[in-house]
């Protein structure tokens with residue numbers, strides 16, 4: 347077995363410029379590290395950090411030996427918003443929440459959300475069509491912004507049974523600000539103690555207070571027993587399930603953390619998936635044509651399996667994974683690719699690098715849904731494809747997100763023609779999710795015939 351210090355990586359001052367670059371342009375820096383040092387890279391200072399770009403490492407830490415890898419200290423900055431919700435919690439608290447919340451998101455339970463998806467999409471279609479009529483031709487929209495609002499309205503209604511109105515605007519405005527602070531803390535490993543009145547600490551505190559007011563407000567409102575009957579929304583079902591659990595129920599604080607987690611984890615991810623899919627299709631007209639042919643039989647209430655639309659979504663998440671970076675911390679000493687790693691090491695795995703590696707995906711830069719048409723990407727080399735994570739901590743909202751994305755894309759493409767604003771180049775910026783920081787400007791016009 348080789349020693350930790352033998353793992354390739356920058357030394358001394360090189361480490362600090364590397365960390366600086368990871369904050370300013372994370373994707374470019376990850377690509378540089380991979381190219382220069384290879385499949386495993388060690389940043390010894392200021393904390394022990396490894397970048398694992400090889401599928402074997404991904405599969406090992408997320409699945410095969412996940413019991414030796416906890417979420418760890420790099421997730422702590424997230425807890426300033428998500429408390430001890432599902433994304434962060436460990437052990438018995440995680441098990442209990444996963445069981446109770448998981449029930450609401452199992453594949454069979456997802457069908458009940460389809461009318462809600464359709465209602466919100468229909469509203470968007472009407473608005474766009476009216477605008478096109480008023481302007482007498484194509485209109486320009488920022489698809490990224492539109493998808494963010496659409497998925498936000500959907501998750502709000504799915505969770506609470508109603509649209510959060512102006513509260514949605516407050517949350518949306520603050521979300522960007524909060525994630526910028528959090529990702530900086532995750533990448534640098536530096537968070538000053540909460541009690542220090544630094545601008546970032548004060549901002550997080552202010553944002554958190556506003557979020558809490560909204561979430562506790564809704565929780566209190568929902569504690570009214572008259573509200574629970576017959577409602578399909580997640581919160582009232584969770585509260586009903588919770589009451590049955592007796593001693594095993596989730597505490598009020600835990601409910602707040604779970605709701606906050608679902609709200610935040612449940613829309614920006616899907617919205618970014620949609621944004622990047624629109625972009626990729628706008629750059630490959632032949633693929634868009636294949637999609638339109640496939641959509642002739644599209645029925646949102648009766649989605650078929652393994653269609654071209656499914657392959658488009660899988661391929662989009664390969665090139666632009668909505669969650670670009672995952673991390674774990676080793677509980678005990680372990681071995682990665684033959685190198686010893688000490689206990690307490692943070693291991694980052696980067697979907698944007700591994701899923702775009704020519705050794706595991708032929709011509710990775712080409713958007714080719716065909717590669718997944720008759721092939722399950724998870725059957726490729728284990729650990730080479732992981733947009734929803736792997737193993738026991740795999741995403742709880744996968745089925746919800748995929749159904750939502752399929753219905754949104756299928757319905758919108760049947761109704762509109764989309765083209766990228768000439769000369770516009772979007773900028774993928776890996777934060778907690780893969781954001782389109784400058785938006786995605788597209789011209790749209792109603793489609794006369796598919």
Ligand code: HEM
Nearest residue numbers: 432433611612615616668669733734735739741742743747
């Ligand atoms: C395209 C959309 C989505 C993507 C790509 C995505 C991706 C992920 C990934 C990669 C993880 C694993 C994190 C890790 O291992 O550290 C995860 C976990 C999670 N996701 Fe998603 N997600 C999406 C949509 C959703 C939605 C719609 C919801 C809820 C409605 C959701 C809720 C969660 C939760 C609660 C976890 C934590 C699960 C656990 O640790 O037990 N996600 N997601």
